Amino acid sequence: MSAVTPDAGAVRKILQLEVDKGYRDSAVIGGLDKFFENWLKSATLEPAVVRRLKQLLTQANYGSLVQEQRKVWIKKAVDLLNQETHPPGSDLKKSNITRRSGTAPTPAHATKTAPAARKRVPDKTGDISGLPLQTEITVINGISPSVAARFRKLGVKNLHDLLYFFPRRHIDYSKRKTIAMLAPGREETIVANVWQAKSVILGRRRSTEAVVGDETGNVRVIWFNNPYVARNLKTNDRVVISGRVSLFRSQLVFESPEWEPEESDTIHTGRLVPLYHLTQGLRPRQVRKIMKSAIDQLTLQIPDFVPEEVRNRQQLLTLGQAILQAHFPDEAMLKGRARERLAFNELLMLQLGVLSKKRTWQEGQSGNSISVKGEAEQVFRRFVQALPFRLTPAQDKALQEILGDLARPVPMSRLLQGDVGSGKTVVATTALLVTVANGFQAAFMAPTEILAEQHFATISRLLNRVGELASEEKALRSYNGILKRTVKVALLTGDLDVATRKSLQAQIGKGEIDIAIGTHAIIQKEVQFYRLGAAVVDEQHRFGVTQRSALRQKGAFPHILVMTATPIPRTLALTLYGDLDLSVIDQMPGGRLAVKTKWLQPEQRQKAYNFIRREINKGRQAFILCPLVEESEVIQARAAVAEFERLSTEVFPDLKLGLIHGRLSAAEKDETMHRFRDGELHILVATPVIEVGIDIPNATVMMVESADRFGLSQLHQFRGRVGRGIEQSYCMLLAEDPSEVGRQRLDIIERVQDGFKLAEEDLSLRGPGEFFGTRQSGLPDLRMARLSDVAILEAARNEATLIFRKDPRLKKPEHTLLARELARVWPESAEWS
Numbered sequence: 001m002s003a004v005t006p007d008a009g010a011v012r013k014i015l016q017l018e019v020d021k022g023y024r025d026s027a028v029i030g031g032l033d034k035f036f037e038n039w040l041k042s043a044t045l046e047p048a049v050v051r052r053l054k055q056l057l058t059q060a061n062y063g064s065l066v067q068e069q070r071k072v073w074i075k076k077a078v079d080l081l082n083q084e085t086h087p088p089g090s091d092l093k094k095s096n097i098t099r100r101s102g103t104a105p106t107p108a109h110a111t112k113t114a115p116a117a118r119k120r121v122p123d124k125t126g127d128i129s130g131l132p133l134q135t136e137i138t139v140i141n142g143i144s145p146s147v148a149a150r151f152r153k154l155g156v157k158n159l160h161d162l163l164y165f166f167p168r169r170h171i172d173y174s175k176r177k178t179i180a181m182l183a184p185g186r187e188e189t190i191v192a193n194v195w196q197a198k199s200v201i202l203g204r205r206r207s208t209e210a211v212v213g214d215e216t217g218n219v220r221v222i223w224f225n226n227p228y229v230a231r232n233l234k235t236n237d238r239v240v241i242s243g244r245v246s247l248f249r250s251q252l253v254f255e256s257p258e259w260e261p262e263e264s265d266t267i268h269t270g271r272l273v274p275l276y277h278l279t280q281g282l283r284p285r286q287v288r289k290i291m292k293s294a295i296d297q298l299t300l301q302i303p304d305f306v307p308e309e310v311r312n313r314q315q316l317l318t319l320g321q322a323i324l325q326a327h328f329p330d331e332a333m334l335k336g337r338a339r340e341r342l343a344f345n346e347l348l349m350l351q352l353g354v355l356s357k358k359r360t361w362q363e364g365q366s367g368n369s370i371s372v373k374g375e376a377e378q379v380f381r382r383f384v385q386a387l388p389f390r391l392t393p394a395q396d397k398a399l400q401e402i403l404g405d406l407a408r409p410v411p412m413s414r415l416l417q418g419d420v421g422s423g424k425t426v427v428a429t430t431a432l433l434v435t436v437a438n439g440f441q442a443a444f445m446a447p448t449e450i451l452a453e454q455h456f457a458t459i460s461r462l463l464n465r466v467g468e469l470a471s472e473e474k475a476l477r478s479y480n481g482i483l484k485r486t487v488k489v490a491l492l493t494g495d496l497d498v499a500t501r502k503s504l505q506a507q508i509g510k511g512e513i514d515i516a517i518g519t520h521a522i523i524q525k526e527v528q529f530y531r532l533g534a535a536v537v538d539e540q541h542r543f544g545v546t547q548r549s550a551l552r553q554k555g556a557f558p559h560i561l562v563m564t565a566t567p568i569p570r571t572l573a574l575t576l577y578g579d580l581d582l583s584v585i586d587q588m589p590g591g592r593l594a595v596k597t598k599w600l601q602p603e604q605r606q607k608a609y610n611f612i613r614r615e616i617n618k619g620r621q622a623f624i625l626c627p628l629v630e631e632s633e634v635i636q637a638r639a640a641v642a643e644f645e646r647l648s649t650e651v652f653p654d655l656k657l658g659l660i661h662g663r664l665s666a667a668e669k670d671e672t673m674h675r676f677r678d679g680e681l682h683i684l685v686a687t688p689v690i691e692v693g694i695d696i697p698n699a700t701v702m703m704v705e706s707a708d709r710f711g712l713s714q715l716h717q718f719r720g721r722v723g724r725g726i727e728q729s730y731c732m733l734l735a736e737d738p739s740e741v742g743r744q745r746l747d748i749i750e751r752v753q754d755g756f757k758l759a760e761e762d763l764s765l766r767g768p769g770e771f772f773g774t775r776q777s778g779l780p781d782l783r784m785a786r787l788s789d790v791a792i793l794e795a796a797r798n799e800a801t802l803i804f805r806k807d808p809r810l811k812k813p814e815h816t817l818l819a820r821e822l823a824r825v826w827p828e829s830a831e832w833s
């Protein structure tokens with residue numbers, strides 16, 4: 001060893017010292033990063049080794065790593081140094097850096113030794129560091145084609161998938177106990193000497209029985225049905241054992257615990273141990289081992305696509321750290337920070353994606369400017385004055401926002417949110433009328449036939465107040481007196497006869513129809529608008545992004561307004577619908593009576609039936625929602641039929657009942673809904689698939705069975721089916737044996753009427769996955785993000801906006817990786833790739 005330039009062996013000793021000192025970057029003055037930087041300038045090593053060491057240094061700053069990663073870093077450095085002195089194939093023993101006994105004590109989790117090359121057999125394909133992440137996982141040692149096939153079943157094909165194959169949870173084996181401290185019934189971890197291990201017959205099965213001990217005592221360990229462990233345990237081995245302790249013949253015993261030699265970087269014991277999703281033929285230990293080795297080798301080279309500036313500002317772990325800690329956390333706190341970082345990724349990508357969609361949509365497209373001037377102004381005033389009520393301030397505000405958008409030559413993309421009954425339809429209709437007055441066509445899309453019909457009826461009624469019905473066909477109405485010319489409104493649904501549909505399509509194509517109302521029949525390719533200026537999409541959550549863009553193709557960049565009655569907290573809405581501007585009607589028209597809501601005990605069911613009967617005697621109608629059956633739609637339908645039979649024959653034999661469930665055809669459902677709407681049925685029995693948004697003012701009772709099983713937002717939607725008329729309405733909630741959360745929900749829904757408040761409560765009571773299917777069509781998957789992570793959500797949104805403002809096309813060098821990641825997550829936005 002030269003005094004000036006240490007050789008590889010000397011540097012290995014320095015690394016050994018670093019290990020002994022507990023990875024505190026204290027082996028050399030100034031730190032390992034500086035040391036290596038200087039050393040590599042003068043060291044005489046093989047060029048390949050120098051190159052890879054330099055790579056290691058640029059990939060990760062040793063000083064900035066957490067302990068677990070420092071272990072990996074050192075292992076890599078040692079492996080490289082070994083290549084220098086021991087070319088592949090020679091004896092690798094020297095690389096076996098181990099912690100010497102008798103050094104100063106370090107924290108429990110730091111006493112593990114560096115994994116080094118302990119189990120690493122010199123092999124042909126084992127080294128995967130430096131490989132592109134798209135490489136198939138078969139390059140990993142221990143992944144044969146058949147194992148790879150099993151991983152494929154779990155959605156893991158390449159190294160990238162593997163890194164993102166996060167455990168479903170961790171078991172905490174991190175708290176080490178002595179044998180004297182063990183208690184039955186708990187998951188415990190000990191470090192002990194093996195006194196004896198032998199294969200035995202237990203209950204006719206060949207098993208392993210061992211006795212292990214530490215300074216406080218001895219304990220039995222049994223591996224049922226597994227004689228192989230006996231072969232691997234030798235007397236005097238030191239092992240870490242983690243598992244459940246139970247009592248057997250009044251003695252403590254570990255039953256089939258996880259174990260591994262103490263001399264290793266623990267994977268299965270003594271730490272937060274990951275539990276992965278498995279499939280036939282994959283064993284927990286096998287998967288953990290594969291994961292650990294892959295992560296150790298890859299974690300330092302994972303490029304971090306989040307710019308450093310953003311990472312620092314948000315105090316995020318690096319991507320490599322986050323992935324490592326998400327799988328093999330050093331401690332619970334780091335596991336939490338890892339999740340935050342990974343959730344941030346997902347939300348940032350979501351946000352950048354929607355922002356870019358919005359930009360693509362609006363940029364350079366000269367939309368049509370639709371303004372409230374001239375004839376449009378007159379019609380607008382007359383229409384608003386002729387309404388049977390005054391618009392609420394909230395409606396007014398939303399309307400002004402919409403009209404402001406229409407007037408600009410940029411196509412509008414706006415989401416109008418308002419609780420059921422808040423009066424969205426009037427607002428939308430006003431905007432459509434202004435559009436028509438500007439000489440454009442307008443479209444109104446609803447998710448079901450019956451809702452389309454309802455809108456057709458509502459809009460016709462409203463137009464009747466300012467104009468005069470000139471002619472009326474099955475699906476077409478003409479009005480005079482609204483504008484100088486005749487205004488035509490058509491209803492385009494799937495059940496039109498061919499001739500009518502063809503005729504309507506032709507008239508739409510020639511621009512003769514001013515307002516086309518319909519289901520998705522409106523966006524079929526046969527429908528070509530002559531001059532579509534604006535379109536309204538009702539109940540947005542029923543339609544995917546695809547349908548929205550189909551609608552956009554229908555005209556020369558029409559303005560689009562989407563409406564939803566599903567109250568979504570603002571931050572969440574801005575993220576999920578970040579491509580839309582947001583208007584909220586957060587106020588109900590005055591004079592509306594709150595729906596009286598009552599949570600009833602099971603023994604009060606008969607009382608509830610009596611109450612329904614009294615309301616029906618007063619001329620009202622009622623809904624009864626069947627219990628939620630989760631198994632399948634078929635079983636759900638069968639249960640609903642049985643409940644319907646029971647109610648029809650035993651409870652209300654003298655009344656007329658109808659039934660709606662998911663196995664009926666759309667025509668059958670519509671038929672029953674129509675009969676209920678027209679007052680031919682007293683009670684509508686339904687499964688929870690019942691239509692959203694249907695307006696039956698005469699219905700005053702909603703009875704919900706097994707109400708504790710529904711989320712607050714859903715209960716609120718059910719309740720919104722009543723209380724739409726002038727009479728007092730009631731919502732009765734029955735619950736057999738509610739859980740604690742179920743009770744909380746029932747308690748809240750009894751007290752709270754405001755849909756937005758309920759949505760907030762709902763989000764905090766249960767995850768957003770349940771609240772709002774995150775697997776929305778067209779949106780990327782959210783695995784780590786909980787949409788209740790409001791802080792992360794806002795951070796991601798702010799950062800995305802900043803990035804976008806500075807570098808809208810992500811062309812700057814610091815955004816290269818980000819652009820690439822975005823293209824991966826949103827493959828359909830071709831511009832990124």
Ligand code: ADP
Pocket residue numbers: 389390391392395418419420421422423424425426565589590695
């Ligand atoms: P939403 O579609 O938001 O659920 P609707 O537009 O169907 O609500 O309105 C519900 C009912 O309230 C309709 O009967 C409508 O005529 C009425 N309405 C709308 N705005 C007002 C208002 N400002 N004052 C009184 N009633 C209103």
Ligand code: MG
Pocket residue numbers: 424425693
């Ligand atoms: Mg509505």
